[in-house]
Amino acid sequence: MSELLQFLFSGLTVGAVYALVALGFTIIYNASDVVNFAQGEFVMLGGMITWFAHAAGLPLPLAALLAIIATAALGVAINKLAIEPARGAPIVTLIIITIGASVFVQGAAQLVFDKQIHTFPAFSGDTPLRVMDATIQPQSLWVIGGALVVFVGLWLFFTRTLLGRAVLATSNNRLAAQLVGINTNFVMTLSFALSAGIGALAGVLATPITLTAYNVGIGFALKGFAGAMLGGMGNPKGALAGGFLIGLIEAMTAGYLSSTYKEAAAFVVILLVLFFMPQGLFGRKSTERV
Amino acid sequence: MPKLTAKSATLLVLAALIAITPFFFPSGYYYRVGALIFVNGLAVTGIVILTGYAGQISLGHAGFAGIGGYACALAPVHLGLHPSLAVLLGAVISGVLAWLVGRPILRLKGYYLAVATLGFGILVSMVLNNERDLTGGPDGIAVPELGLRGLLKDWGLDLTNGQFWYFFCGIVLLIGAWIALNLHQSPTGRALRALHGSEIAAGTVGIDVTRIKLQAFVISAVYASVAGSLVALQNKFITPDIAGFMHSIEMVTMAVLGGAGSVLGAIFGAGILTLLPQALTVLAEYEQLVLGLVMMLVMIFLREGLLPSILRKLRGRGE
Numbered sequence: 287m288s289e290l291l292q293f294l295f296s297g298l299t300v301g302a303v304y305a306l307v308a309l310g311f312t313i314i315y316n317a318s319d320v321v322n323f324a325q326g327e328f329v330m331l332g333g334m335i336t337w338f339a340h341a342a343g344l345p346l347p348l349a350a351l352l353a354i355i356a357t358a359a360l361g362v363a364i365n366k367l368a369i370e371p372a373r374g375a376p377i378v379t380l381i382i383i384t385i386g387a388s389v390f391v392q393g394a395a396q397l398v399f400d401k402q403i404h405t406f407p408a409f410s411g412d413t414p415l416r417v418m419d420a421t422i423q424p425q426s427l428w429v430i431g432g433a434l435v436v437f438v439g440l441w442l443f444f445t446r447t448l449l450g451r452a453v454l455a456t457s458n459n460r461l462a463a464q465l466v467g468i469n470t471n472f473v474m475t476l477s478f479a480l481s482a483g484i485g486a487l488a489g490v491l492a493t494p495i496t497l498t499a500y501n502v503g504i505g506f507a508l509k510g511f512a513g514a515m516l517g518g519m520g521n522p523k524g525a526l527a528g529g530f531l532i533g534l535i536e537a538m539t540a541g542y543l544s545s546t547y548k549e550a551a552a553f554v555v556i557l558l559v560l561f562f563m564p565q566g567l568f569g570r571k572s573t574e575r576v
Numbered sequence: 577m578p579k580l581t582a583k584s585a586t587l588l589v590l591a592a593l594i595a596i597t598p599f600f601f602p603s604g605y606y607y608r609v610g611a612l613i614f615v616n617g618l619a620v621t622g623i624v625i626l627t628g629y630a631g632q633i634s635l636g637h638a639g640f641a642g643i644g645g646y647a648c649a650l651a652p653v654h655l656g657l658h659p660s661l662a663v664l665l666g667a668v669i670s671g672v673l674a675w676l677v678g679r680p681i682l683r684l685k686g687y688y689l690a691v692a693t694l695g696f697g698i699l700v701s702m703v704l705n706n707e708r709d710l711t712g713g714p715d716g717i718a719v720p721e722l723g724l725r726g727l728l729k730d731w732g733l734d735l736t737n738g739q740f741w742y743f744f745c746g747i748v749l750l751i752g753a754w755i756a757l758n759l760h761q762s763p764t765g766r767a768l769r770a771l772h773g774s775e776i777a778a779g780t781v782g783i784d785v786t787r788i789k790l791q792a793f794v795i796s797a798v799y800a801s802v803a804g805s806l807v808a809l810q811n812k813f814i815t816p817d818i819a820g821f822m823h824s825i826e827m828v829t830m831a832v833l834g835g836a837g838s839v840l841g842a843i844f845g846a847g848i849l850t851l852l853p854q855a856l857t858v859l860a861e862y863e864q865l866v867l868g869l870v871m872m873l874v875m876i877f878l879r880e881g882l883l884p885s886i887l888r889k890l891r892g893r894g895e
Contacts, residue, residue, distance in 0.1 A: 321687040371876045377686035378633045382832055383875045385635070389825060390868025397861060504821060508698070511691050546706045553695035560688055561680050 288419030293541040299426040301533020302433035306488035307510025308525035310481040315520050316457035317477035320369060320380055324388040326507025328482045331357045332489025333498030334395055337404040350490040354483050361482025362475055395500040408494040429491045436484055437526050512552040516559050518566030583757040586840045590753055594746035607738030613850045614745035615806045617843035618752045620830045622799025625756055628836035630792040631772035633690050635824050636697025640670040640797040641804030642704055642819025648808040649719045659722045663805040667798045674797030682789040697824050704816035716815030719808045741810045752799060753839050768792055829871050835881025844883045
């Protein structure tokens, strides 16, 4: 029982990271119908920039803030320089462009930073908390809490603010949104900034637990995508639930089956979901996209 | 003068390039680079069939190269097969696996197909990395000698190792290109190209979309597998890198860089991306950076790829 609880905790922790990545996918997908394969690189940059800024003498919170802002700026640059010029291109073209962006960012991170594995201290110490027969790291609570806060924040943004509704309108019908005076280009830019910032935040929160290096992005992207798809592509609630589920499945695979093949779990889930319920758990409702 | 068909023109150009370039080689080392270009060209020709003809993307084709490569390492040792038969075995395994995986996967489109194939490739490379007892893990494993060079020597044709692999891979590439070009003109090829235009339209004129896509996937997997085998046999060594994600990306980039719609274009792309890091050793550090940049720039500005764009420009000026 305590074993199961322990796996549950670790599953929820990584699941929260995947959920944040999945939310990032969802935001961009909704605004532009683009699946941004560079999403995982945002997570990597969040961790790497924070580490280097911290190592350069900046206090950790400031370093983290810098990482999130810089990554958001990069997200905007990718949209402006690579996605917008290719608007209307076939999907295969867009896939290659965003993968190119991902490979490029990875290559740049290798040069600007290094090839080492990095970590920085947990935000509120390393003393594990006892819950029943299991323990949980305080940092795990930061990650899980972060995912929930971001989700609620997004929900409020999309339902309560004019700008958020403009994003929703654009995702429903780009042309109609333009006709009622919404600046859809700005909406796309905003989506990329938000999505990249959230990815970076995930990297900041997770690095004390999962470590970071220039090449961790692709793993996060794949699992975040699996989460987004499991929940139903384009649905933020689905992204949250799907991300957590992928994390749990991975942790259970590692605990009960094989730790070397825990990574395969996400892939198997992807395939099963695609074969048996392509709409995902929450389907895709075009009227109620939060 | 009878007009050359595009097919024979392509094959002639290729054959001439393979035969003539060695006269300009300053040292034996260049045979090795040439062979590498041909092997990459072969794998990329498979991508042309899948992506260029049929418009389907695969981000996991390195997985098939891995299967082909490791077949050459493992089958001779464990099954006692001759390395040449191991190439065949790898191709059969890749083909069957592509058929099994492809049936459900190819129902998917666009992003879903990309991620499913990416996952497949990662799974293969994970197995190669983790099953240390069989594959030697990340350190790689030795591959037996093909033995054809010795045979040629007995027949009085004495080639250096570099020369042998240069011409051998060149001939295999020619055969691969010939098959791909024939396919292009066959009813299957026409069906594939119809698919590329519009899957729904292709379906309404009676094309069995799923079956045709599956055929393209299986054929391209066999190309990747044979290319992987050739790499393994030539190096007499293989590591899981051959099945890695970056290798899959490289294949796609080579194809789109040169022009995924044409066999010659794609081989041209393979040539450039193979030469680039060789020509500028300082580039090694920048390899990923350049690869990513090339992918983005070509897709944004030269969507047809380098060679078709150049040819069109030349033709435009000629008229």
